[in-house]
Amino acid sequence: MKNIVLFIIAFSAPFLLWSQGNFPSENGLFEVDYLKGCVGTTITVTPIAATGTYLACFDADLTDLTSSENQTCFNEQANKPVGKLEFTYTEPGIYNILVLNQLTGSQQFDSLTIKIFDPELPQLALSNCNGDIFFNLNPEVESFDIYNINFGDGTPPQNVSINNFPISHTYSDNSQSYTVQATGSFDASGFNNCSNTTYTNTIVPENLNETAATITSLDLISASTLEIAFNANENQFYFVEISQNNNTSYNSVRSLYGQSTGTLQLDNLDLINNFYCVRIVSESLCTGNDLLSNEVCSIQLTGDAQADGNLLEWNSGSFTTSTLYKNGFEIYTGNSPFLDTNVLCGQTDNYEIIATNSSGIEVRSLAVEIIAEASASQLPITQVSTRVLSSGELEIEWEVPQGLQPETYIVYKKQKESDNFREIATTDSTSFTDTSSDFTSGISFYSVSYSNNCSGRSPLVATAPNILLTANESENIIDFSWNSFTGYDSLLSHYLIRKYDRDLNLVDEWDIGLETFFSDDVANAGEQIYIYQVFAISENGLISSSNQVQFKIPPSFFVPSGFTPNGDALNEEIKVVGKFIEQVEFSIFNRWGTLIFRSNELDKGWDGFLPDREAPEGTYSYTIVVKDAAGEEYFKSGVFNLIR
Template sequence: MNFRQLIILILGVVFLAPLYVTGQSFCGNTGGFSLTPSTGCAPLSVTVKNLVPKSENVTYAFDFDRSRTTVPTQSETTQDSSHTYALPGNYTILQFGSANGTGFSQCTDIVVKETRAPNAELIVCPSGKVRLMLVNDSISKAYDAIVINWGDGSNQSIDPKSNTPFVDHTYSAGTKPAVTIRGRYRNADCQQKIVAKTLTGSGPQSLATIVIKSVSLQENGEAKVLYEGIEGIPSELLIENGDGNFVSTGKSGQTGGTQSVTVPGLDPKQKYRFKLSSKNICDNLIESPIVASMNVMEGTLSLDEIISVSWAHLANTENLIQYQLKRDGSVVFTSSDALSYLDTDVKCGNTYKYEIVAIIENDVRSYSAPISIEPKTAPPGLVTQASVTVQAENVINTQVQLSGEGLTSSYDLIIERALAGSSDYQKVSPTDNQSLQFVDNAVSTNENSYCYRFQYENACNLRSPGFSQPICSILLSSRTPEIVWTSDSPFTEPVGNYDLHQLDDQGNIEQTIPKQLQIAHGVDLASQSSSSFQIEAKSADGALVSSSNVLNFRSQPIILVPDAFTPNGDTHNERFEVKAYFILEFQMSVFDRWGEVVYHSQNLADTWDGKVASGNAAGGYYIYQIEAVDTFGRKFSKKGSFLLIR
């Protein structure tokens, strides 16, 4: 660390740091210095002279911020007594040092005046008309006046603080002299240093940035149009209402930046096209791209608790990027080409506000007037399609199919049950039942027949006019050698037909035997030693279906185990294969002479090829152990031996 750095550090700790801690300014009043000059024109060189007796290590910061709360860095300070300000502005000089062991500081302000030439653009027309566009920046505002020398013997002075954006001048035909501008102070300060700028001019400015940014139709019939203007360029808003001709809206302006225009007296249900007509200084008319308004309406499709929305617009000259459909201010659907939407996330009794937004190339947007729609619904009709199916000894499954009007996204399907032959129906479905399928496990299907009826209540609390006609389960029982079923119709109306299903062990239908209106079926026990049956009834129109409990016929299990096999590659008797009949569950283990398991399977279809992990199993006797469950659910075992011949 050099001596100067040490001094700054010491002074910062001893004097400046306490001021920082207390939040005070570093500018004290214990120092003193003279400043020559105290004001002037850029570039300005100044000299300071220390006036503090017996002072040491006097340091200056020539561009100090009075509001800062941190110690100036070494690069911001100097012990030189002179400094040159290249740019105009208001500056503060901070002096700090020590005298008699005590730190001191002092601040003095200095004003450096602007001398640079104002910024401007000169636009020249073939007719001799020119426009000087003055840039409204800090340079121009620093002066009391801007003096324009048109170069044809005429001068003009303008006040930059009056926010005059441009000045027009006309030359005689063929004359295109250079134009000079310079700033001026009221008291003629800096006259020798003020710089002049010569403008040679360019052709008419581009008006491509004068465009409509958004069109928004309102419910009250107003259209709000936002567009980008250019200072000094007159722009008029035109409208076309479908006949192909654009007319003036009476709205115009010549202000730069984003402008807002309101066009009253429109029909929010109609579509309109808008464009801007602008005239530059050379009287050239230029039209902006067209932006069409949007129109959203209720769709023609009428569904229960579903709102249909559609939209349309007139052709734009820009490319469409996306439609956004808003519901109550939030986007619920987007598409680049769809012109309709079915909103299923609505509830009856509520009103929803929809608005369509077209997002067009170059971030242009068109908003429709919002519309309010309430979802429709109708009273639901009677439940006419249903089924009752016995699934197990203590389980009945009911299934309803809904059709017609009045169906909503949420509902309560009310289900009541009674014993067959009884009129004492009790509700068995849960509150606000939202499922068309109901599982009733509080029944005994091998002992009783049960009747069910259904009623639908939609989200608007509208119910079907009554309960459906009852559907009863069918009780199927054995009366050897016949199986018989409930003689009473499971429906209020007569049965259309009965079908007897013969099932496999997994409950799948192997064969369907039409029984017409019969209520019994004879079983050939010799040929059907293992069968399961279920009866199904249908109403005459097929809309109502009832299925009975499952009745099972099973014989004693049979397991056939070979006493030898020869896995020698001659394609005969190559695998150890067990065959079994009337078995539900099966597992087998094969042991060698040392009691090690060499083969195990839980699938009756699997066979052993005489191989073990190390290769071919040795020839000789092996022990098998079989554990099985028959079709009645009874467990039994079988053990024996067989010979593997190599």
Template structure:
């Protein structure tokens, strides 16, 4: 029993002796790096001014990483070892901006002394023409990507086809140097760019709107619950988001609730897109892995990483100058580091001066100088233009005077350059207005103002007059007629003014409303009460003059509007319809241009064809109505003495009648003769020879060109001597 107890005590003592050694041997190496240096463009620069790596129980390391973590310009920037380092191999990854150092001997590790020497000789070069002004280098004993701004580590884990939920679980199962992993939460542009460059394909990160549609939150890591986007494509961020163009769009409403970094070549590099939990089966939207972030605010610092930086000295403030016509000027420039040099051209050229200020020689034209800063003799840094502007004295190039009736006038002017100051006299010192267009106060008399052009305190040598002319004369004119007739069959009438005392602009109104037209005449097509007023060139308005437009029309007549009495002792025609139209009508018989009467009745009309003229008293036209007055002879004497040898209707014109049928009968009803259109009448002959003296009967059926029909019967005597 005593031996057993003694053995146990010896074992405990042994373990207590070796445990510190075991723990001591598990500690990682510690690195330090110094370097905040000015970069001379066009040259190589070492990324550190000093570097050390130590380990309490080791003097070698298998691999070391140096990455351009901020400001990396892919395809242009590069890290490489300068000098001879036979024990170190280096490999440059342009996609990650990372230089990897390993032992030159297979199966062995690098000595700390060799690594320190190599790192001190790592140089940065770039072929970019537009170089980022700040670049940060991360030095690390791990292949995890380190971002100094967050003090976190990041890695892209390849896992083709992995779902978002599986990626979240997998990320949270990973640790690094005691730091818990989680799907990355990218809360700044710097962090998003850094992580985005690591994804070789669509890679999940820790954002989602599952359960809260269109309210996107970080759901992993220390930022869990933080909203970073509200809405869809046209939404907004309360802090930071880096969606790709047209995202998030919940394509086809298929439940795209999870955020991934878009595959390289799809839209904006490193930007985000929304996908379903599974993503696509193939292509750019098939998940290729996920981004793991290691680090929370309470993590203790790790000495396995260090960082250095370079910056480009540059001009940050300049002061230009302006001269009038000619002279010398002093210009200035301020840099964030170094000594300021002045040159006469953007590249090459001659150095003119050194220092923050530069006084130019006498200048007659605008001239640009170029300032740059020099650190440690560097003369290749970007030059910044500083301009001395030499203004020529401006002149007034045009003025637009104003003519007004009364009140305020608007005057306008233009200058060859600069602005225009307005004065009340040639010698006043305080301008009343500055600008190209000036509205005067209320004016009662013609007033002149004085203009002076000013271009950056370079004033014109003389002032130019501009005048507001006040002319209160009211326009005078007459109207051609106070009343116009608008005939229904014409459609329009021209209203006219006359006796204008000057060139006016006119305002035409109908029933109090302004109508189109502003000249001396106006064509109107509707009756009503019109007015016209004139406006002078100065803007004075006349009194309104009234014009009435009434309507009328040519008479509308038919055969039924007339009563004709013929074969009487007093042949007459009478217009028996008082409603021939809306006009006031006058009448004339057989003389269109003769005397008209207001009553449509005419008597003692001779036999034959007559024309009744019906005229609209207001001038809308004259209608014509042709009619025939007939008489029936009581006897005829066909004795061939040339006197009354033929019987026919008196006043009969065969061309006036469309239907003409005149039959002659004896007293027994026997048809003796038919007078047709081609006949001159009856000469007393019949088929049995000469008809004896006796009474005979006639029947006349006539229709004239107006459609007026008449049927007459009667008797007459044939007398033979």
């Protein structure tokens, strides 16, 4: 109830003759004209005894009649004109009127309580019970004493006391529509100055079947508030009930009316230390039985940091399935409890449960943060990849066990598999580049651990070598081999061999499973230079790569042993024939060693003519100088015959 300014009106007995109060106070010292009314009601106090001076407080404290609040109220009489003892109420509430009769040498107190309303529209529930329509009002939420019910079918309206509901009515045709009205009013003790007195609804009686409500979702808004969404029958009364933890007893906390769908928040809960189950109940006007909705419970998730991990517990018995998430990743599906041993001492982890109940409704818990207290790092790093970037650069990258967020990683290296690891670097990243070895001629081995805030280090498990690819060629067959990659523990999926041209455009690719050797036939190669590289692929997507091996096919070139420039259009020219030649210098000499022809073009040969005549038949010598795509120079010399 809001505080109001307290009016005090004082006057002597001769002015009492006009008062008309007829509802006496507790001790009969005064009367009032009304015991209730709506906002705007004026209450007049009429003293009964004709002697003494009367003072009235219209919002008094009855727990202590002589309280300072009441005394202040009475002392204000000096500032009030003499007149009626009356007050107009502008706020709804329950008010105590306290009257003081000041006599010579004594005082008399008396009081009376009134109610001021600001009513909502009447809430009329309607149910079709085997053809008869039942009308009901809820006295717990209604303000008025009497309701005039107009059934809308031409039959006389009925005045019904709030205490006499429910009532029934039979319509001649339940398939027709009728406009029903219920108008509330006070009995003789009230002042009927209210608005919002009439409920109006157009109904079709055969459609007024009772239904149970359905809860469609439950969400935790904060640590003290949950929200439900629901479907209901707008013509029924419903009550939201709640139980705490495993208590099977429900308490009614809210009423619902006039909504077919909506949301409702329940406040002042302790959702951290308790879980709550919610249901919606409607009492059938036809049978008197409860119509129960589905039950939906919140999740109470608790966490405790223990020496062997983080212990999570929740009310899994309220749900058919429960899934636990850690830092946004799913780590467990099943019932409570769960011990998360995948923790890092001193690390703060965020946990959350998403569970589904028997109605298929998904409920999410509040998040729980736990600072791990496990004394040592328990889970090792088992997935380490290596990538040769150049002859002197190797990038090592590793995968952190899910849920861990270490601040420091330690990188280890050894030159031989039988050696002990030695620490070579610390980093806050999940990758490191080693520049201390030649990765085209030897193999080094690497492992990674992490440290926690409790001075512990994870054990070394993964041993990840660089992949050293080697090749040998024989009769246009290139044989490749490489060392097995062991950085993925048991999760190595397969090896890939990729073949590139000299501009690193992919030419071909082979998936060779888990073999560590491969052969490529280059007899019919279309390029002189190829680059090969092997990749180790893990089942979880990590990729390691070897050094690149370049293979160059030597250029091939020759000059035919003879030609016949006789005009028959056959074998009329002699020239260099070859493959993988970028530049050529073809020179021809006569028997005395005199240069008689030179060409720098593969397609341009000698036609057997000297500048002024045909060259004679006989044997001629030649030299060839060629350069291939790699800029390497080759030389060849020989003889051929000119035949006419």
